[in-house]
Every structure is written in structure tokens, then in C-alpha cells.
Amino acid sequence: MSDSDVLPPRLSGFERECIDIFVHAAQVLGIPRSVGEIYGLLYASPEPLPMDEVVERLSMSKGSASQGLRWLREVGAVQSTYVTGDRRDHFMAETRLRKLAGGYLREQIEPHLHNAEGRLGRLEGEVAGLPEGGDRKFSSERLQKLRRWHRFARQILPLFLRVANKI
Amino acid sequence: MSDSDVLPPRLSGFERECIDIFVHAAQVLGIPRSVGEIYGLLYASPEPLPMDEVVERLSMSKGSASQGLRWLREVGAVQSTYVTGDRRDHFMAETRLRKLAGGYLREQIEPHLHNAEGRLGRLEGEVAGLPEGGDRKFSSERLQKLRRWHRFARQILPLFLRVANKI
DNA sequence: TAAATCGTTCATTTTTCCTTGAACATTTTG
DNA sequence: CAAAATGTTCAAGGAAAAATGAACGATTTA
Structure with a gap:
């Protein structure tokens, strides 16, 4: 029995399509695919997400997520915010x-x-x-x-x- | 005795700097280095050059030169011209x-x-x-x-x- | 028509870039 | 303080892109 029979799908259709769009945009701009994936997921999220969730939903290594989020923060494409009662950083997409x-x-x-x-x-x-x-x-x-x-x-x-x- | 003692330098300073500029420009645009080299050499040339000369001056394989020139022609960045008494194609940079x-x-x-x-x-x-x-x-x-x-x-x-x- | 010239194609090698995951530092919780 | 949680770094491995060069077809020359 494969995981897909028992686990909920990690990503919604809306999320998948957003990720797809930004992965292709990243390709055009010469940015790593993983960075496009992260931004796409955050773009699709009404709430800010912590790094773990990025890692889990995108099946991505911690290293990639950490580096990708850092890069996105440096260029001002994501912002990190507080979420009360949670010491983890939460990230949201800058969309302007x-x-x-x-x-x-x-x-x-x-x-x-x-x-x-x-x-x-x-x-x-x-x-x-x-x-x-x-x-x-x-x-x-x-x-x-x-x-x-x-x-x-x-x-x-x-x-x-x-x-x-x-x- | 190394080649540099007996052979003339393949590229002038002006050519080298032009090539350098377009190699970096190519990097920004996500274009292969060899393509930037070819365009840089042609940009620096008052006369159109045949493929052999590109290969020789840039110490580049025939394959790369052929493919690079084709790509440059396709995007309209170089034009091929006749040179009387020479059946080889000659290429010149489009600079508009x-x-x-x-x-x-x-x-x-x-x-x-x-x-x-x-x-x-x-x-x-x-x-x-x-x-x-x-x-x-x-x-x-x-x-x-x-x-x-x-x-x-x-x-x-x-x-x-x-x-x-x-x- | 045989040899030479010109240019293309593509399988293979090389290089570059990206991702991974383990090790580590830091902070927090029990 | 020990264990857990959070996040970073970086060496190593892997994947993707680019360069090479041999083989080939087409054309020209002798």
C-alpha cells in the first residue's frame, strides 16, 4: 500500500498551480527551482508558513528551504512575521x-x-x-x-x- | 618553448575586452558563455568573420561555434554575409x-x-x-x-x- | 572522380549549478 | 541539566547544461 492511499495530498490544486507558475518564472529569471517552489507555496497561502511546513509540503531538504528562504528575504520577496504562541519564524510572500x-x-x-x-x-x-x-x-x-x-x-x-x- | 613565444596572440586587447563584456552580459541573460564569446568577437570586428576564424581565435570547438552561430542567427544577433571570392559564410554582429x-x-x-x-x-x-x-x-x-x-x-x-x- | 573544404549533428565528456543531509550552534522546554 | 525544537552551514553527491570532437553529408576544386 503506497503512502498516497493513506496520507492526505500535501498540496491543493491551487497551490500546485501557483508553484508551477513560479517555478517557470524562476527558470526565466535564472533562479533555482526550489526558490520558485517556496515562493509559489507562500504566494498561495493565506497565512504565513514556518520553515518546517515548507519542507514538509514541498518534500524539500531543510538546507534548501533555509537557503531559499534566506535568498527570498534578502531580495525582499518574502517577509518573516511573528505568530503568537509559536517561536518559529513564519514567512509570507511579498506581492507588490x-x-x-x-x-x-x-x-x-x-x-x-x-x-x-x-x-x-x-x-x-x-x-x-x-x-x-x-x-x-x-x-x-x-x-x-x-x-x-x-x-x-x-x-x-x-x-x-x-x-x-x-x- | 611554449607556443606563446612563437605565435602571435590570438586576440587584441580591444577584442579581449569586448568579449569579456559580452560574456558577462550573456551570464546575466542566461545565455551560454560560448555564445557571448562569439558575439563579443564579432562585435569587435570591423570585417565579417568566417566560422573557422571564430574557432581559431577563440580556441573553441567547431561544434560550439556552429551551434552558437546558429543560435545568434536565429535571434537576429548576427547576420551572415557574402564575401566575394570566398565560399564560406561570413558573420557580422547586429548592433541595433x-x-x-x-x-x-x-x-x-x-x-x-x-x-x-x-x-x-x-x-x-x-x-x-x-x-x-x-x-x-x-x-x-x-x-x-x-x-x-x-x-x-x-x-x-x-x-x-x-x-x-x-x- | 578523388581529394579537399565547409559546415552540421550528436554521443560523450566536462563543467557548472543545485540539492541533500549530517553536523553543528542556539534557544527552549520539561 | 538533559532532551527537544529551531535553524544554519557546508562537504559531498547528483542533475542539468555546455563543450568537445569524431563522424558525416554536401559542395567545391583539382
Whole structure:
């Protein structure tokens, strides 16, 4: 006799579909599947959940749940709350798009944009060291284009957040 | 005696820095490193390059170069051109941001948005099957929020392309 | 038409990333 | 204080993705 005959299903249909959606979203964003699962479960929950329940409902190791929840807290995608008479931390999904996107951009994208500045500086050094001639003009134009792209990214992301704020 | 004593360096400083930039950009976008390398090399090249040269300059296998170039062509990030007196295909980087971003969104993002519609439909089915009560209201609100996000994504991406067109 | 060139495909290897679970620290309960 | 509960860390294992290179087909050249 298998467990499914005696145990209640761990997840409701609604929960399963929410998890499915966020697992796929995580895939698009390059985030681990387990993180998508956790967020999906919390998104489907009217009440905040403690870590044990995440572990149990998702059949996930404590390690993954601990790390996943930490990551989600760091990017501001979940908040931990008190529940009276329970010393465990309880977690709930942050669902304001502005907060979600803002945390992701700050933690995941901003560092890359920052590093890109250093790389553009090095590229500029290379162009400066080039001998005069047709290739130098070409290289300089390519560098300028990269700089425009970088400036564009720096401007468009805050704009994106302002628009997201209205959703 | 090592090769570096007798062979010219395969890549110029300018090329190396361009490649570095696009390798990191690829990482952010979840694209294989080899694809970033190829695009970076082509971006740095005033002339279109045949596949052999990509293989040689990047010390990359023919397989990777072939597949990487195919992918780049599919998303519209490189174009192949004729070079008179040479039967090999020659590749050059597409550098219009609108084209680059458009191809990426069409090939990589759009399929996910399309699939999401199916998932939202299934989620709607789950909500419809829920008994009346507080949880049903909650679930319905969460579903609506997902639908708003989806609509938002569908609207913001074309807008993004219009703005990118001016860069 | 034989040899050389160009490019693709795909099974295999390599690498990278994710998950696991045991060990541990900390706090709480009996 | 001993046992239980809660949560973190990290080495090791496993899974998924990427790179390799040999085999192959197609085309061109001598």
C-alpha cells in the first residue's frame, strides 16, 4: 500500500498551480527551482508558513528551504512575521510588484551594471592605446555604443519600477 | 618553448575586452558563455568573420561555434554575409539594440508568456472549483494579481522596444 | 572522380549549478 | 541539566547544461 492511499495530498490544486507558475518564472529569471517552489507555496497561502511546513509540503531538504528562504528575504520577496504562541519564524510572500522587481534588480542586476563600468573603463583604455587609423575609429564607435547601452539600462530600470508601482 | 613565444596572440586587447563584456552580459541573460564569446568577437570586428576564424581565435570547438552561430542567427544577433571570392559564410554582429532585444524577447521570452496563459487558465479552473468562503476570495485575488502581472509584461516589453529603438 | 573544404549533428565528456543531509550552534522546554 | 525544537552551514553527491570532437553529408576544386 503506497503512502498516497493513506496520507492526505500535501498540496491543493491551487497551490500546485501557483508553484508551477513560479517555478517557470524562476527558470526565466535564472533562479533555482526550489526558490520558485517556496515562493509559489507562500504566494498561495493565506497565512504565513514556518520553515518546517515548507519542507514538509514541498518534500524539500531543510538546507534548501533555509537557503531559499534566506535568498527570498534578502531580495525582499518574502517577509518573516511573528505568530503568537509559536517561536518559529513564519514567512509570507511579498506581492507588490514594485518590491519584488526592485529587490531583484538591486541584488541581481545592479552589481552587474556596476562591474560593467569597470569593464567599459578598461575598454576605453584599450581604445586609447590604439594607433591612429580606420580601425581605431571603428573601435571608438563601438565603445561609444556600449556606453549608450549602459546609460540606457541605468535609466530604463528605475523607469520600469515606477511603472510597475502602478500594477 | 611554449607556443606563446612563437605565435602571435590570438586576440587584441580591444577584442579581449569586448568579449569579456559580452560574456558577462550573456551570464546575466542566461545565455551560454560560448555564445557571448562569439558575439563579443564579432562585435569587435570591423570585417565579417568566417566560422573557422571564430574557432581559431577563440580556441573553441567547431561544434560550439556552429551551434552558437546558429543560435545568434536565429535571434537576429548576427547576420551572415557574402564575401566575394570566398565560399564560406561570413558573420557580422547586429548592433541595433532594437533588433537585439527584439529577437531575444521573441525567441526567449515570448514562449514563456504564451505558456503562462495556459497555466493561468488552469489556475482559474482551480479557483472556480473551490468551495465558497474566505480562502476562495483570497485565492481569487491572488489569481487576479497574476493576471495583472501577465498583462503588464505583455504591455511593457513592446514599450521597452520602442524606447530601445532610440538608442 | 578523388581529394579537399565547409559546415552540421550528436554521443560523450566536462563543467557548472543545485540539492541533500549530517553536523553543528542556539534557544527552549520539561 | 538533559532532551527537544529551531535553524544554519557546508562537504559531498547528483542533475542539468555546455563543450568537445569524431563522424558525416554536401559542395567545391583539382
